[in-house]
Amino acid sequence: MNFISKVNYKIITHIMGLLLGVNGVFMLISSIISAVYNDGVFKEMLLSGLVTLIFGGLIMLVTRKHRKEIHKREGYIIVTFGWLIMALAGTIPYLFTGAIPGFTNAFFETMSGYTTTGATILSDIESMPYGILFWRSVTHWIGGMGIIVLAVAILPLLGIGGMQLFAAEAPGPGGDKLHPRITDTAKRLWLIYVGYTALETLFLYIAGMSFFDAINHSLSTLSTGGFSTKNASIAHWNDTPMIQYIIIVFMFLAGTNFVLSYFGFKFKFRKIIQDEEFKTYSFIVFGITTIVVLFLYFKSDITQSSIVHPMVWGELESVIRHSLFQVLAVITTTGFVSADYTVWTPLLTIIFFGLMFLGGSSGSTSGGIKIVRHLIMIKNGVMEFKRTLHPHAILPVRYNNRAVKQPIVFNVLGFFILYMLSFIIGVLVFSLLGLDFSTALGGAASALGNVGPALGDLGPVNSYRALPDLAKWWATFLMLIGRLELFTVLILFTPFFWRNR
DSSP: OOHHHHSOHHHHHHHHHHHHHHHHHHHHHHHHHHHHHTOSOHHHHHHHHHHHHHHHHHHHHHTOSSOOOOOHHHHHHHHHHHHHHHHHHHTHHHHHHTSSOSHHHHHHHHHHHHTTOOOOOOSOGGGSOHHHHHHHHHHHHHHHHOHHHHHHHHGGGGTOOOHHHHHHHSOSSOOOOSSSSHHHHHHHHHHHHHHHHHHHHHHHHHHTOOHHHHHHHHHHHHTTOOOOSSTTGGGGGTTOHHHHHHHHHHHHHHTSOHHHHHHHHTTOHHHHHHOHHHHHHHHHHHHHHHHHHHHHHHOTTOOSSSOOOOSSHHHHHHHHHHHHHHHHHHHTTOOOOSSOGGGSOHHHHHHHHHHTTTOOOTTSSOOSSOHHHHHHHHHHHHHHHHHHHOTTSOOOOEETTEEOOHHHHHHHHHHHHHHHHHHHHHHHHHHHTTOOHHHHHHHHHHHHHTOOOOSGGGSTTOOSTTSOHHHHHHHHHHHHHHHTTTHHHHGGGSGGGSSOO
């Protein structure tokens, strides 16, 4: 009997139905928003939700008699196909309402939402119905903490263990747990996630946003997504610094490991202060911001951006705020825009391009390579010099005062090589599809890192609408493998994955 025949297809299909049901519920919530604001698409949004919910429910009903066990291989299949199924279903509101014409554009927007990339094909966002705008933000919010982590919190109700799903959805070297039971971990993460979202919504509303704008931007911020309800993104509120400072704080939090937030709520501040990744993340954010501020301060001919050369404190405050905002928006892969960083001198453009490869912390909602992987690679590189001098010495890589197991070091190095190879192939494919060099370079880095704004024709003030259809499909593939950190998706393309051991 080969491996394919041993795969527990019923449990895989059952969870696909569960994920569709979750999707349908959020579509129904979006239809309520549509009804409240009387935007003219209530019936279409309601129908989208009902179709998705009923279809998901029927799948669960048909597959209710299944073996309640998930092995590692089933976990990878469920995660990858779960995201694809969710993205396919997520196009229904766009297609039913006609808000986004064409399946390619609708799928691109949906995948960009679930992967929290924030790249959009919309050129006039403010003309969109309220229900559609809310649905866009909801796709971010669901994808932020992970569709599968949500399912992990629900699976015990169905008598199914979810450890394999959690491992596939959140791969990487970060292994901190809040609770020995994986489902309790997922619930605590979601509680923090929901709490932060509610808190930011309240603060933004008090600062002057409408409630609708506040909740949408909170959904986008905590997921490090970047979809906005305004054509100018956060630059729409450039005359309201408090709004931007609130988003800065929550972008920073969203880019940190959510386990550290839990420690903070438990008053275990020593664990936060001693965490190497957090210290490095903070140092990079404020160090790069300082460099950007100094360049902008002394570069008096930057007139194309929303920042002028500072002569008084108010203008200096503007430079600091926009610099910090954009550094955080890129490093956390949120992708909000308060100013066009591509006109801040070529050197700063290169710096922001480099930030696309950093990413936030492990255990955060951000994309990219993640700070912890960079740390382990650097530490291993330094250790290689010592091993050259002392070839017989046992010199392990240490992280947070603990020796890192050799398989983890190999995993990190392998991930980095695969990431850079994926980026290079991404650039080549975009070039073959007609994109110029800077656009192909920025588009590949942005899609793979789930950043959103890129370079060239895909810069912070541009949309992805003009991309050829094939380029949009390629971008969605890069978004997916980047969000699921490469191995989870690419392992399905290897012959040994499907081979019986």
